[in-house]
Amino acid sequence: MRDMSIEYRPIRYGSADYQQTLALRDDILRKPWGHSIDEDDLSKENSDLVFGAFDGGILVGVAILQEDGTAYNRLRYMAVDAGYRRRGIGAVIAREFESRSRKAGKAGIRLMARTSITAFYETLGYRLDGEPFIPDHIPVEHVMMTLHFS
Secondary structure, three states, X not given: OOOOOOEEEEEOXXXXXXXXXXXXXXXXXXXXXXXXXXXXXXXXXHHOEEEEEEEOOEEEEEEEEEEOOOOEEEEEEEEEOHHHOOOOHHHHHHHHHHHHHHHOOOOEEEEEEEHHHHHHHHHOOOXXXXXXXXXXXXXXXXXXXXXXXX
16 A cells, blocks of 8 residues: 655755665665665666655655666665555555566566565565575675566
C-alpha cells in the first residue's frame, strides 16, 4: 500500500537533495560496518537516475538506477530510513525503476543485495543470480539478483 504522505521524485546530482542522499546512504549502508560513503566512487551518478522519497523536505528513501550499456539497468544504493520501513517506500521506488526500464526497452534490472534483504527483492519478482559473496567495498555478504521482464 502506497503511503500518500510521501512524495517521490528524481534528484539532481550535486543538489541539496542529493547531499541528503549521501547522508542517508552513509547512515544505512556504510556506517554500520565502519565505512564511509566518501570511500565510494560516485562520480558517474551525474548520469544516473537518483530517485528519492520525501516526507516534507526530508529524504526518507533513495535508490539509483544506472544505465550501464547492457540489456539490463542496475539498481544501486537502495536505502530507506529505519523509521519509514515497511511502508512500501522501497517497493514504490523499485516499481518506478521497473517502469522506466521497460519503457527504455531493457530486458530487466540487476542488483547486488545484502543477503539479509533478499526476501524484500524476491517479493518484487527478483531472483537470486549466483552464489553469495563478500564485495571488496564492504565486509557484508551480498548476492546478485535479477528481475527479468517477460
